[in-house]
Amino acid sequence: MKNKVNISKTTDIIKVLLVENDKSKISEFTSALDQSNYHISQVSTSGMSLLREVNAFEPDMIIIDIESPDRDMLDSLNRISKSAPKPVVMFSDREDTDLINALVKSGVTAYVAGEVNPSRVKSILDTAIARFTEYQQLKKELEVTKQKLTNHRVVEQAKLWLMKTKNHSEEQAYQSIRKMAMDNSQKIEDVAKNILSLASMLEMSS
Amino acid sequence: MRKIEKLEQPQLTIGFMELTDCAPLIVAKELGLYEKWGLSVTLEKQHSWATLRDKLHTGLLDSAQMLVPMAIASNLGLNCPKTEVVAPFVLSRNGNAITLSENIYQEILRIHKSKASKIQLPIQAEHLKPIIKKYKTYGKKLKFAVVFPYSCHYYQLVSWLNSSGISEKEIEIITISPANMVSALKVGDIDGFCVGGPWNAQAVRDKIGFTGVTSSDIWPGTPEKVLAMLGAWQCKNKRTAQALIMALYESCLWLQNITHRFEAACLLSKPCYLNTKVEIIAPSLLGSCLTFYNTQPREVPSYNQFSLPDERIGNCPDTIDGEMLVRHMLQAEHVSSIAQPALPLNTIFSSSLYHQTLDRHLNSKTLMKENLPKTGNINEALAPQTLLKMK
Structure with missing residues (x-):
């Protein structure tokens, strides 16, 4: 069952998928977010059917009982899925607010603890989105940095090989890689990779 | 009467998942072993691994049954805040199996024009090759499910495929909850899964799956679940941690006996634990792997292992197992090579607390196998012999 809400064309609308079948919980969330830019759709499926709902609905955020x-x-959708990752916000009926707050502070996951309080829940969701975006940004930066490091290492290795086999100085080795890259309109790291695979072939056959 | 020393925190909350290999935690409770060691333990059933982990990280749980790779992932901060988790005690070894849907199984039999009896068990992933190839021509992939990405289940499934020269990239591996596994297999959403008990036996009893290979065939004797706690908690509560280790050590010794195993199955079947029929829980505990309906079960003596032949080291954590898992995590690209050196495997899987505990308490007279309690609540109608003959 799915209570579709009308989604207007405002870009600010945040599509929320609430995975829950308890009626009172659903109405708590719906009324708490009634006047906000969060538009809730509710599903009560599980397993693969839930996965299909997520794929079809493409929510910006998922709220689920802890x-x-x-x-x-x-959770693992964010790790493996090729589609845009989404924040998953957990709610809990337990009142251990302190402990759950500790989790929120330290982690990438947001929790709504205890009763769904209208004034609080929106700010929790706002924070969750902000934190998630920040985290995704960091993750992306980390990947870029890692890629750069790897590229750097490949070029260094190719240089070393040229220095060893061609008696090049470091500068000469670098210049010859650069020239090859320019002549073939390739990236420096791709040329370096080619050199290394050639090197390993030569080493195998020798 | 043994004098019980003062413990820092005698009241503990321990988390467990509804799986057959939570047996040591349940048995210790039902047999009064926690009390014997001065502990008052509340067992709290958990429904997802991520929530169990989060509760342990924040102290909502003092200790928990944990997937070995999850202890590593906690320390690396994979999909969670980086948290020092230690695993001073191995709760179980083996216990997982790969189950294929009936469709895929029938397809294998058809392709090989063979009768079920001609397929050698444990089944080789080789048999999947023609099916993978056929699916590829339709642009499809075989879909397998595990319960958590950082789990032995995942890496064992990959190992099994790799051993026949199949890359995990040739299939799709998804995560779904154990409770949804059997129904997903039934309706054809997935073609197979690698999970722990009782879900494999459940699929066979429901006549919808074929269990061809167990984790004791793939990675014999490898730790599957550990007792996890925060490093800081263990430092602060050393005597409590030792008492807990002793209670569980005795529990695992008790589980060495086959009749006790059956009693354990009866205990586990209770609604507050697995809430599942005894005939589904018992087979793997009794060393019997249900393979397919109307088929003689396969004998797999170490299907569920809670100790080793040398009981003294039966539950001792070992850094080597951690290293082996890290290699698999690297191969699966769950860990980057950069993060690895920062990983304190020697601390996570330190054997020192285990040895200290046993050195201190093992000579006490209370710890003799024959002194271990007997529950005596065996149901005669479902005695092990009767059960094993059930198809």
Whole structure:
């Protein structure tokens, strides 16, 4: 069952998928976010059917009970899915607010603890989105840095090989890689990779 | 009467998942072993690995049954805040299996024009090759499910495929909850899964799956679940941690006996634990792998292992197992090579607390196998012999 809401064309609208079948919980969330830019659709499916709902609905955010067995599946979506990752916000009926707050502070996951309080829940969701965006940004930067490091290492190795086999100085080795890259309109790291694969072929046959 | 020393924190909350290999935690409770060591333990059933992990990280749980790779992932901060988790005690070894849908199984039999009896068990992934190839021509991939990405299940599935020269990239591996596995297999959403008990036996009993290979065939004797706690908690509560280790050590010794194993299955079947029928839980505990309906079960004595022949080291963590898992995590690209040296495997899987504990307590007279309690709540109608003959 799915209660579709009308989604206007405002770009600010945030599509939220609430995975829950408890009626009172659903109405708590719906009324708490009634006047906000968060538009809630609710589903009560589990497992693969839930996965299909997520794929079809393409929510910007998912809200799920912390005790739901589907959490592992939704969490791993962000790790493996090629589509845009989404923040998963957990709610809990427990009142251990302090401990859950500790989690929120330290982690990338947001929790709504205890009763769904209208004034609080929106700010929690706002924070969750902001934190998630920040985290994704960091992750991307990290990947770029890692890629740069790898590229750097490849070029260094190719240089070393040229220095060893051609008696080039470091500068000469670098210039000859650069020239090859320019002549073939290739990236320096791609030329370096080619040199290294050639080198390993030569070493194998010798 | 043994004098019980003062413990820093005698009241503990321990998390467990509804799986057959949570047996040591349940048995210790039902047999009064926690009390014997001065502990008052509340067992809290968890429904997802990520939530169990988060609760342990924040102290909502003092200790928990944990997937070995999850202890590593916690220390690396993979999909979670980086948290020092230690694993001073191995709760179980083996216990997982790969189950294929009936469709895929029938396809294998058809392709090889063979009768079920001609397929050698444990089944080789080789048999999947023609099916993978056929699917490829339709632009499809075989879909397998595991319960958590950082799990032995995932790496064992990959190992099994690799051993027949199949790359994990040739299939699709997704995560779904254990409770949804069997139904997903039934409706054809997935073609197979690698999970722990009782879900493999459940699929066979439901006549929808074929269990061809267990983790004791793939990685014999490898730790599957550990007792996890925060490093800081263990430092602060050393005597409590030792008491907990002793209670669980005795529990695992008790589980060495086959009749006790059956009693354990009866205990596990209770609603507050697995809430599943005894005939589904018991087979793997009794060393019997249900393979397919109307088929004689396969004998797999170490299907669920809670100790080793040398009981003294039966539950001792070992850095070597951690190193082996890190290699698999690297291969699966779950860990980057940069993060690896920062990983304190020697601390996570330190054997020192385990040895200290046993050195201190093992000579006490209370710890003799024959002194271990007997529950005596065996149900005669479902005695092990009867059960094993059930198809």
